[in-house]
Amino acid sequence: MNAVVAPTAVETVTPVRILQERSGDAAAVDALVLAAFGPGRFAKTAERLREAAHLAAGFCAYEGERLIGSVRLWSITVGEARSVFLGPVAVDAASRRGGLGAELVQACIDEAKTMALDGVLLVGDPPYFSRFGFLPAPEAVLSGPVDRRRVMWLPITEVAPVGLVRSVA
Numbered sequence: 001m002n003a004v005v006a007p008t009a010v011e012t013v014t015p016v017r018i019l020q021e022r023s024g025d026a027a028a029v030d031a032l033v034l035a036a037f038g039p040g041r042f043a044k045t046a047e048r049l050r051e052a053a054h055l056a057a058g059f060c061a062y063e064g065e066r067l068i069g070s071v072r073l074w075s076i077t078v079g080e081a082r083s084v085f086l087g088p089v090a091v092d093a094a095s096r097r098g099g100l101g102a103e104l105v106q107a108c109i110d111e112a113k114t115m116a117l118d119g120v121l122l123v124g125d126p127p128y129f130s131r132f133g134f135l136p137a138p139e140a141v142l143s144g145p146v147d148r149r150r151v152m153w154l155p156i157t158e159v160a161p162v163g164l165v166r167s168v169a
């Protein structure tokens with residue numbers, strides 16, 4: 001008599017890849033960001049800045065064919081400082097707290113360091129972004145209402161983020 005062998009459960013883990021954003025990613029990125037931030041989206045001041053800026057770079061986290069994370073960098077200047085504006089950063093709710101958000105932010109920092117910039121600016125939660133080296137940037141002036149305690153700068157050179165924040169098209 002043949003022995004009956006129970007099938008062994010094999011757990012397959014789809015690897016997550018972080019890739020440079022391409023033009024074909026835009027619709028999936030928009031859907032992910034909408035789901036992460038809700039219909040109210042993010043602060044209008046940041047959105048106005050992004051609308052007028054060149055998309056300098058973006059990174060997408062893919063689990064198989066599914067987009068589960070995104071972050072973008074927008075060309076700006078802050079007074080005399082050459083910079084990029086980081087955001088929005090979003091990770092699919094089911095994939096959070098595994099370090100993906102940190103990988104996406106770090107990919108931006110690494111990229112920014114190759115771009116002849118003075119630093120990276122963002123408007124975000126200090127408890128999250130301070131871990132990457134972002135510091136308060138109270139002298140960076142955005143043209144619109146913003147909680148100044150949330151304006152942060154990651155320095156690359158000695159040039160300080162002092163003055164008006166402008167989009168670079």
Ligand SMILES: CC(C)(COP(=O)(O)OP(=O)(O)OC[C@H]1O[C@@H](n2cnc3c(N)ncnc32)[C@H](O)[C@@H]1OP(=O)(O)O)[C@@H](O)C(=O)NCCC(=O)NCCS
Nearest residue numbers: 036089090091095096097098099100101102124125127128
């Ligand atoms: C913020 C976000 C991108 C982080 O993605 P993630 O993959 O979970 O990030 P990580 O795994 O690298 O980090 C998770 C840690 O950050 C903490 N964290 C997440 N958002 C935070 C916030 N706004 N303020 C402080 N801490 C935060 C988590 O509690 C977690 O802490 P733990 O490590 O002690 O468990 C994700 O939560 C998200 O998409 N949120 C909605 C969109 C959003 O608010 N984006 C901007 C944040 S200012």
